[in-house]
Amino acid sequence: MEKTMEQQKETAQIITSSQLLEHWQGHRRVTRRVIEAFPEKELFTHSIGGMRPFSEMVNELLGIAVPGLQEIVSGKTTELKEHFDHGNSKARVLEAWDKSTEEINSLWGKIKLERFQENIVLFGQYEGSVQSSIFYFIDNEIHHRGQAYVYLRSLGIEPPFFWERDK
Template sequence: MILTKDAFFEVLEGNRRLTIRIVEAFPEDSLFGYSPHPQLRPFAEMVKEIVNMEHGYMSGVALDVWEYKDVFEGISTKEELIRTCDEVRAHTSKMWNEMPEERLEVVMKDPFFGEAQSHFARLQYGLENEIHHRGQGYTYLRLLGIEPPAFYER
């Protein structure tokens, strides 16, 4: 079975709900300051990457406006982080609903990473990136002695 545009968006939504639940499980100081190794980033920085990528990709896919910018400038609290995530997702949802399904089939060079691919593949890559970083969040929580949210509850 092939996913429809709306079915794919529900996959994105379920994953984002779970990512936000991981954010909520972190103590605020650990969300922004904890890293188990100097070469690894705090989870808040990973969330910023996930959502900045979403913002850049959706504006490009839906509107053909390709700009990768930090939508989290000046954010330093869990509440602000979650609010910004919600604002970007609301904007994504609006663009998604207005975008014709055929936009997902467009193939072009990726303005951020270079490789030519379909918009669908580009958004799938963004989802895979989110899943990867969320897995790191699970690990961080366990290292902090915090039981993470159930993976299967979306």
């Protein structure tokens, strides 16, 4: 039986789930290099125009990505937590970043393709589809990384090239 045009539209994909994960992980690799580029002290203290230090932005990213995917996979609502004790140690921030990268890869394989269009309420307050929630995770990371680029440039440090996502 042939599919109708409407059915074809519903099943058509522009990118695969694994391609979306690779896209996100490419951004995460760049963000990791941005964290590495910061001098230890400035990662936790440098601010411009009342914005938070980049370490606090990274805490937010860590508080959203893995817990958000865990909620998507399990269906169990959790509270949004954006504060982690890193002891003002860049090494501990990078360790947490690397651990979350592994967890994202592990959780990703547990998201069934049909779930991407499903509507959810993430952290009990953010309504959207699974797909739009993941896009938010990525967009929010890019947004905060842009702020970090401004911080690095104000410190006289050349930020990593944003288009080099394979390294």
